[in-house]
Amino acid sequence: MLYPQNSADKLGFIDVKELIKAHCLSDMGRQMVDRIQVMNNYDNIRKFLSQAGEFKNILVNNAALPISHFFDIKSLANKARIEGAFLSEEEFYQVQASLTTVFAVIAYFNEREGQYPNLEALFEHLPIEKVILKKIDMVIDAKGKIRPNASRELAEITSGIAKAEQEARSKIDQVFKSATGNGWTADGSLTVRDGRLCIPLLAENKRKLKGFIHDESASGQTVYMEPEEVFALNNKVRDLEFERRREIVKILTALTDELRPYTPLLLSYHGLLTKLDFVRAKALFAIDIEGEMPEVVQDARIKLINARHPLLFLSFKKEHKMVVPLNVQIDEGTRVVVVSGPNAGGKSVCMKTVGLLQMMVQAGLLIPAADNSVVGVFKQLFVDIGDDQSIESDLSTYSAHLSKMKHFVENANGKTLVLIDEFGTGTDPQFGGPIAEAVLESLNHKKVRGMVTTHYSNLKIFASNTEGLENASMLFDNVNMKPMYMLEVGKPGSSYAFEIAQKIGLPQQVLNLARNKIGTSQKKVDTLLVDLEREKKEIFDTKLQLDKQQRKVNTLLKENEQLKSYLEENQKALIRDARQQAKNIILDANKLVENTISEIKSSQADKEKTRTLRENLNKELQKNTIKPEAPKQATPADDEIKPGDWVKLVDSETTGQVIEIIKENVVIAIGDLRTVAKKKRVQKVSKREIPKEVRRSYNSSSTSDVANFSPEIDVRGQRGEEALYNIEKVLDRAIMMGYGTLKILHGKGDGILRKLIRDYLRKYEQVSRMEDEHADRGGDGITYVYLR
Known part of the structure; x- marks a missing residue:
């Protein structure tokens, strides 16, 4: 398909493969990258592109895939196939860690069934045999070491070793203490030679103790002796350790025999891990180059x-x-x-x-x-x-x-x-x-x-x-x-040969001589191309300027439409309120007039009574007459506003409770909303003027909200959109209440959520800067947001 064979190298495809290999976690994944070939099967191309696209979506927008270990379990499965062979503790640990990763990945996709169909196809029809993991877990612990109680015999041997070591240590401590008291020992403490615990003795005192000399110092002044009393105990420990090794081999051989029937399944799990590593590397490279699926x-x-x-x-x-x-x-x-x-x-x-x-x-x-x-x-x-x-x-x-x-x-x-x-x-x-x-x-x-x-x-x-x-x-x-x-x-396009030569500094007489040597028609063609290029550039620059102006006009038109819509909506609301108020006044006036007429009739038109009723009617009408309001005065300096006071905005009838005072600004709670106003725009009102039910709702909501609010949020484990939504709510409240910092716990992982959050917060002009927590207290798993 490719001709010549070095085409991939000439185009840079080999370099691309090397960059992808750098993202692989395992040798198996790197081997798969080496085998990447240009395909011409449409369905395969679509499948591989979709897998990379889905994995990229997981890395950017979803919770991190639980991938932590990639070991070559294929070679381990092939080793386990051989009768009489057994896997070591480290090899069983690799199988254990790999199976844990496989089952966690399958569970991850099962929880999101249908979201990533091309990745789910990687393990479709793959059986989940957790019995393998259970068998290994009974023998190998989480650190990859054999459990002391893996068998009854091993538990007894381990207990015997501990007991013999304790007895030997107690005995040698007594001998060392006695020798030190007699002044036979050299400076220093008990030391190990040839795997045996020894006492450092001065060379001239070596015959004062019975024992076996294992080593001496370079100067020959100190010898390292294993006392006779401890020699037998140490030999017992050595014998028990040999027994322990034989028992471990016996246990590992039995476990390998149990694992042998599952080797085909282990090879299938190996294939899944290899493909996951491969697709993950492709997705990470796509993020690096801002790649998309066409x-x-x-x-x-x-x-x-x-x-x-x-x-x-x-x-x-x-x-x-x-x-x-x-x-x-x-x-x-x-x-x-x-x-x-x-x-x-x-x-x-x-x-x-x-x-x-x-x-x-x-x-x-x-x-x-x-x-x-x-x-x-x-x-x-x-x-x-x-x-x-x-x-x-x-x-x-x-x-x-x-x-x-x-x-x-x-x-x-x-x-x-x-x-x-x-x-x-x-x-x-x-x-x-x-x-x-x-x-x-x-x-x-x-x-x-x-x-x-x-x-x-x-x-x-x-x-x-x-x-x-x-x-x-x-x-x-x-x-x-x-x-x-x-x-x-x-x-x-023109080659601009003469123009480039002139810029480089070729002598003018040489350029003139060259121009005279080319044909007239060729010179005209090249000149025409240069002129066309210049005109094209001018048109292009003009187009860019017009596009910029058009975008500005479109923005202004959009803002104008929004303002117009806002004003029309407010006008409609004011007219509705005015009509309702007028309607209420007319209804009240009609009731008053009807009552007055009724009373006049019932009093049989008595003049004094009629005059009194008319005066009452005029008073009521004057009450409902709308009078121009006198301009409200701001709160006098001597009537200082404090948190908890009730205030009213000067340019409206809106009332609220003061939460906090920041310099010349007042943070006011109006129901469930928060607003900030200048001190000169608010007027303190008496608590008695506020209805009891309103005061109760404020006391139960806004004041407690302020007391309970903490400028800190934990979004670990959340998806990108969910995390940004929760952060935005806390950020808005922190800005409204005048907090200087916001602490966000997002975890480390691959750093995708951290980058997403920081890029999102940069659009807020209230955000001054962001930085990591101290390395001892979380490092780049925590972001501090400093607010202006």
Whole structure:
């Protein structure tokens, strides 16, 4: 499929594989990365891409997958298959840890059944035999050591060793104390020689004690003796230790025999762990390069949107620089893109980006491009990049190029992607240009897809006049004389040979002489291309400015619409309230008039009585007459506001209780809401003016809320969205109540939740800075947020 064989290296695919291997936890995962190949099976490509996409989603948005141990249990299972062989304590521990990981992963996906179908398919129909783990747990503890009570015999031996060691220690302590009292010992304490506890004696006193001398000091002044009284006890300990080893081998052999029938299942578990490590590494690499899953189609076409070269992206990321994104389309209408433009303008990088991303997709890797990009499946990928001259094969640079062109023309078809760098170079341009044009015409007849870079004018003219071929150029700032690294499809580009030579400092007379030597028509073509480039850049800059202004206009229009909607809603609310108030006044007035008429009639029109009733009617009407309110005064300085006081906002009838006073600001609780107002905007009111039921609700909610509020939150184990939602609620209350810091416990893990939280909090202008907790108290598992 790939031609030549070194195409993967030329495009940088080998470097991509090395970066993925760096994320693997096991040798098995790294071996799988080495076996990554470019595929042409549509279903397999979709499956591998979906697995990487789902794992990336887990790492970014979900709780961490419980992956902690990856051991090569395949070799252990093969060892256990052999009759009479047994696994060591360390090997059983590796099996134990690996099975624990397998069962935890399966449980993780079972809890999220249906969310990650492609990852769930990795262990579909895989039986869960926890009996294996139970058998191992009965013998091996959590630290990988054999349990002292793994068998009754081992427990008795272990107890005997402890008892003999204690007796030997007690006896040698007595001898050492006696020898020290007699002044026979050298400076120092009891020491171990040849695995035996010994007393350091001065050489001249060695015959004053009976025992076995194991060693002496370099100077010969100190000897290390094992007393006769302890010798027999130590031999007993040594014999018991031999017995213990034999019993351990017996236990491990029996456990291996029990494990032997499950070796096929262990191999299946090994396969699952290997695949998980492999997919995890691909997902982590995708996060590094900001990779996404494009739309994959079976047609031979490409539509890359905001694509970047992954290796260039990582290199620029370290230097805090941005890669200029690439937008290119290759399909039935535009089969081959002929890229021209200045040297060092990015033509080769552009072409390599297309080739490398195509290889990555067909190898099941996410790519650094927008997720609405479209990538087809090609059966063949032919590449001609760089100098492949060979001394052994007696090939010159141009001969090597022609050999590849021969293969391309003979074997390419409509499902082939062809990438050719510096098409036609390596020989006399007078002949190299026509040969390259003929090759390009032949490839076009075969309806191949691809991209070529060139400086030859005849190829630019041929592409502009031939269906299926499309010119493209790398933009160049001919004012500042530097490349812009942007691909512009639709027109050829100038090589800017004279302009670049002039910038480098080639003497003017040399440049003039060179200009006179090129043909008039060629000079006109190149001048025209330069002028077109300049005009294109001016149009591009103008378009950018217009787009910026249009975005600003759209923002203002949106704000205006929102304000209009807000004012209309407020107007409607005020009219409703006014109508309701007027209605109530009219109803009350009607009742008063009717009552007055009724009383006049009942008093038989007595003048005095009538006059009194009319006066009462006028008083009631005056009460309901709306009078202009006198401007309210702010709270006088001598009537100082304190927390717990009841206040009313000057410009409304809203009342609330003071929670806290911060400088010239007052934090007020209004029901379940909190607001901050300047002192001069509030007026203290009497507690008696507030209804009892309102005071009770405030006392039971707002005051207790303040007392119980703590600027600290624990989001460990929560999903990304849930954690951000809970943090936002606590942050809002902390800001409202004037707290200076907020403590967030998010745990360490892979650092995904920590990064998500910090990126989210940076959008708040109230957040001054963020930093880790001290390493002794949690380190980067805790974030302190400092508020302005």
